[in-house]
Amino acid sequence: MSHRFAVEPAHVLMFSRSIGEPDPPLDSPAPVPPTFVMAAAHFDPDYHLRPRPGEPWVGSSGVPSQRAARLGPGAGDEPKDEPGAAPVLHAEQRFEYHAPVRIGAVLNFSTRPGERWVKDGRSGRLEFGELVTELRDEMGRLVVTATTVTVRATPAKGADR
Amino acid sequence: MSSTAAPAVAVGDSREVTVVDDLTRTQIVQYAGASGDFNPIHTDEAYTTQVLGLPGVFAHGMLTMALTGRALTDWFGHDRLLTFSARFRSQVWPGDTLTTTATVTGLRTLGGAQVAEVGLVTLNQAGDEVLTGAATVRLTGPAT
Numbered sequence: 001m002s003h004r005f006a007v008e009p010a011h012v013l014m015f016s017r018s019i020g021e022p023d024p025p026l027d028s029p030a031p032v033p034p035t036f037v038m039a040a041a042h043f044d045p046d047y048h049l050r051p052r053p054g055e056p057w058v059g060s061s062g063v064p065s066q067r068a069a070r071l072g073p074g075a076g077d078e079p080k081d082e083p084g085a086a087p088v089l090h091a092e093q094r095f096e097y098h099a100p101v102r103i104g105a106v107l108n109f110s111t112r113p114g115e116r117w118v119k120d121g122r123s124g125r126l127e128f129g130e131l132v133t134e135l136r137d138e139m140g141r142l143v144v145t146a147t148t149v150t151v152r153a154t155p156a157k158g159a160d161r
Numbered sequence: 162m163s164s165t166a167a168p169a170v171a172v173g174d175s176r177e178v179t180v181v182d183d184l185t186r187t188q189i190v191q192y193a194g195a196s197g198d199f200n201p202i203h204t205d206e207a208y209t210t211q212v213l214g215l216p217g218v219f220a221h222g223m224l225t226m227a228l229t230g231r232a233l234t235d236w237f238g239h240d241r242l243l244t245f246s247a248r249f250r251s252q253v254w255p256g257d258t259l260t261t262t263a264t265v266t267g268l269r270t271l272g273g274a275q276v277a278e279v280g281l282v283t284l285n286q287a288g289d290e291v292l293t294g295a296a297t298v299r300l301t302g303p304a305t
Contacts, residue, residue: 011195018191019227020181021234031239035227041197049200059201060208090222094246100239 002110005043005135007032012103015039029102035093037101037135037144040109091128092149099143101135107143109135114147124155167241167300170277175264176236180228180283184220184257192224222249225259225292229283232261237298243276247294251285258286266295274302 009026015036016024024030041047051057101107114130133146181188186204193204198221201208209215226247233242253259260283267278281294 014191015195018188018195019224019231020188021231033227034230034234034239034242034245035223038198038223039196047197049198051199058208059199059205060212090249092246092248093223093226094244095242096244097242 002108002136003040003043003045005037005040005107005109007036007101007103007105007107009103011039011042012036024103026103029104032101032103034095034097037095037107037109037133037146038093040107040133040135043109044111086152086154088150088152090148091151094147094149096145097143098145099137099141101143105143106138107135108138108140109133122156124153127152127154167238167298168236170265170268170300172265172268175262176232177260177262178232178235179258179260180231182258184253184255184259186218186255189218189220189224189255192221192227196221196223198223216254218255220253220255220257222247222292225249225253225283226294228259229261229281229292229294232263232281233279233296233298236263237277241299243271243297243299245294245296247281247292249292250290253285253291257291259283259291261292263296268300271299275300 009024012024012030012032013026016022016033019033019035021033024032041049051059111131111133114132116127116129118128119126129150131148131150133148134142135144135146137143190204193199200221202213202215203218203221206218209218226249229247230245233245262282262284264280265277266280269276269278277298277300279296279298281292281296282290283292283294285291
């Protein structure tokens with residue numbers, strides 16, 4: 001399933017300011033900052049790190065939620081109501097740039113799972129997973145490949161392991 | 162199309178950039194809004210401290226990567242990057258000052274163009290590594 005991501009001047013402006021970049025020229029197709037494509041998240045209708053009207057949200061409102069929910073960058077990771085659930089963390093991020101992304105571009109993107117692997121050590125288990133997002137132009141040509149590596153750390157149980 | 166010529170570089174060339182000085186919670190909020198990542202661990206002090214028991218909110222790994230990317234684009238421009246990768250080593254907290262060192266670690270030819278391999282390390286004010294990474298930059302041939 002792919003989603004449309006229009007690279008808009010005001011969005012690039014706000015992103016640039018948030019990372020300390022000078023305001024981009026808004027009247028010409030300037031290139032976007034190298035990590036800007038992560039903002040495709042705004043255009044993923046199922047993105048789980050964005051509150052949705054009418055749905056419970058793990059962040060605090062009047063009284064902080066007592067659900068020790070666990071969120072992470074992985075697509076499809078649902079908040080878990082188990083206090084013992086290990087959090088999913090963003091371990092690594094990679095970008096491959098096949099063509100420049102400029103203000104005014106209209107991209108389509110889709111995300112698929114990549115590799116998964118496990119590392120076991122004395123302190124516990126690390127479960128790694130990849131999510132690969134491909135962003136294409138309107139001709140279907142690959143523009144950027146973005147790979148997110150998440151990690152879930154489960155500590156070893158007990159001292160006699 | 163960019164008409165700027167690529168800078169001449171040699172293996173070992175290095176540049177250091179302070180990419181953020183005394184990071185504010187407001188900048189983290191700006192990044193959340195722009196990037197779309199509203200994970201409350203980055204912006205919701207009540208959630209982070211009272212529910213997760215952490216000292217407070219901390220920055221998105223991707224904010225640190227974006228800041229690190231400025232060291233690359235300041236040096237090479239925006240049109241010559243072929244790859245950019247990062248590992249998040251430790252948390253970045255409000256008040257942190259981060260400095261990125263970019264170092265040319267290799268030069269090679271790829272499809273007729275000269276390509277620089279660049280190592281990246283971002284340290285906080287205590288000298289701890291918060292991010293390590295790498296990039297490849299096309300030095301010759303037209304900027305796309």
